[in-house]
Amino acid sequence: MRLPGIIAVDVGGTKIRAGSVVDGVLGHVRTVPTPASAGAQAILDTIAEAAAAVIAEAGRGGEDGTDRGAEAGYSAATGPGRDAAVSEWRIGVGAAGVIDPVTGTVVSATDSLSGWTGTRLVAELEARTQLRVRAVNDVHAHALGEAWSGASRGTSSSLLVAAGTGIGGGILWDGRLVTGRNSAAGHIGHLPAPAAAGLPCPCGATGHVEAIASGPAILATYRRLLAHDQQSRQEAEAPTPHTSAVQGPVGAPEPAAAPYPPATPGQAGEPCPPAVRGPATTRDLAAIASAGDPLAKRAFEIGARALGAALGGIANVASPEVIVIGGGLAETDETWWAPLREAFAAELIPATTGTPLRKAEMGQDAALLGAASLWTAEVGPWSHQNRETCEKEETH
Template structure:
C-alpha cells in the first residue's frame, strides 16, 4: 500500500514556506518570497511551484534511499510538473499518496477553502478559493486553515501544548493573533474569525489607532511595531500621549513592587519624569530602526526601551488574563517574535496575566512556543488527521 504524505505550506505576506510531512516528520523545507504585489494568481502559482519542488525533492530522496531514481528531475517545474510527480488526480502513482495542507494569512473558512477577508499585505487575496484554485493547479486534494490557527494545531500536536485537552495559542509579533483548541477541535467561530486576540480592547491602548481601523485594541499598544512606536514617543519627549497600564487604577496591589523598578510603567499617564527626560535626551540621537534593534537596546539596559516593552507586555498580559477567564484553557502558549524576548518582556507579561485571572483560573500555565515557524507546517499537515477538528472534506 502506498503511504500517505503531505505537502505542508505556510503562506504569509512576505514568504511562503513548504515542506513534506511523512509519519509526523517534517523535512525538505523550502522558503520563497511571496509575490504579494503581483496578485493572488501569482501567489497561487508560487504555492503550486514550491509544492511541486517539495514533492520532487522528497521523492528523489526516497529514490536514493531505495536505489530508485525518484522524481528529482522535475523539481521547480511548477504545476506543469505535477502529472509526472504524482500520477493520477488522486495523488497516487508516485512513492507516496500526496495531499496538501495549507496555513494561509487572512480569515480562512476551512470548510469551503475561501479567503473570507485579508489585509493589504496580500492585495486581491480576499475572495480567493484556495482549495479549488490549488486543486486545479496540482490535481491534489487540499485542505486549508488560517496560518495562526495552523500554528495552534502544530503546537498542540507536537509542541508546547501537546497532551493538553484545551489550549490557547497567541502569536505576538508584527500583529497579535491566536487560536483556541478544545478537545482536539479548532474553534473558528462565525465567519471563521475566531482568534483575533489583537483586537480585544484594553485601557492601556485607549485612543491609539489599530491596523484594523479601530482604536483602543491591544495590538495598538502590544505588537512589535506598537512597542517601537511607544519608544519613539517616549524618546521624543511626547510621553504624555503614551497610556500607562495603571490607568485607570489597574493592579493597585502591585504598585509598590513596580514603583521600585525604574523600568515599570505603573506611574500612569505622567510619563514625563526627570528620569524619562534624561533617558529621552540620551536616546534621541540613536532611535532603533525596528523592533529587533529595540529589543537589543532593552537587553543592553536602555531604560526607555525597557519601559516600552513593559507597557506593551502588561497590556497583553491583562488582555490574556481576561480571555482565560472566559475560555479557561489548560495552557496558554506564546509564540511569535516577541516571545523571543527575555525577562524584560516575559516578567511584566506574566505579572499582569496573573493579576487579572479570577481565582478559579489561577495557576493557568503561560509558556513559550516550542516549534517556531515550523509549527504552522506541522499544523497544516495535521489538517489531514482525523482529530484535527476538520469536520468537512474540502477537496
C-alpha cells in the same frame, strides 16, 4: 488508505515555506519569497511551484533511490498526471488572512497580500496541482502545530498567541480547532485595552491590544516616550526669567501626571522627527532594553502588560489548559516576559490561578506541522462542525 506524504505550506506576507510531512516527520523544507504585490494568481502559482519542488525532492530522497514522486504520477515539470494515483499526496495550507476552512476561501485579508481577499484558495490550488487541498489561517495552523508536537501537546484545550508584527490567536477545544461563525475566531489583538486608548489599530478601529502590544506598537511607544523625554529636558534647560511666589518658576515643566505620555490620536498619527526615532526595528529596541535603556524597557513593559491583562481575561472566560506564546516578541528576554506574566497573573480569578503561560516550542515549523495535521485523525478535519461530512467524503 495510508497517506505516504503531505505537502505542508505556510503562506506569509514576505515568504512562503513548504515541506513534506511523512509519518509525522517534517523534511525537504523550501523557502521562497511571496510575490505579495503581484496579486493572488501569482501567489497561488508560487505555492503550486513550491509544492511541486518539494514532491520532486522528496521523491529523489528515497533510501532505495526510487522516485516516489514519479510513482505517485507526479512530474516536477508537468505536475501530477490526471490518471495517476494523486491521492498519494495531500496539501495542507496555513495562510495569512481569515480563511473559511469549509469552502477554502479567503474571507478577508490585509493589504500585505494584494488581491488576496476573496481568493478561492483551495479550489485554485486543487486546479493547479490536481491534489486534494485543505487550508486554515496561518495562526490557526500554528496552534495546531504546537498541539501536535509542541508546548500544548497532550492537552485538549489551548490558546496559541502569536505576538509579533500583529497579535493573533488560535483556539483548540476538545482537540478541535475553533474557527467561529465567520472563521475569525482568535483575533485577540482586537480586544479593547485601556493603555491603547486613542491609538489607531491596523483594523481601522482604535484602542485595541494590537495598537499597544504588537512589535511595531512597542517601537512606536518608545518613540513617543523618547520625544516626551527630550521635550521635558529642553523645557527644563530653558531659561526662567522670573518666578511666581505661588506657582514657582514660570515656564518650568509640570510634573508628569501619568507614567508614560498619553496616547492621543494626534500623537499616534504624527510622525516622530528623525532626532527622536531611535532604533529602526523592534529587535534593535529589544537589544537596548536588555542593555538597560530605561525608556526601551518601559516601552516593552507597557505593551507586555496590556497583552498580559488581556490574556488573563481570556483565561477567566475560557479557562484553557494552557496558553502558549509564540511570535517574534516571545523571543525577547525577561524585559518582556516578566511584566507579561505579572499582568496576566494579576487578572486571574482564584479558579483560574495557575493557568500555565508557556513559550512556543516549534518556531516557524509549527505552521507547517499544523497545516499537515489538517489531514490527520488527531486534530482533523479542520472544523468540528464539518468533521462528519469530511469523513464521509474520504470514504468515497
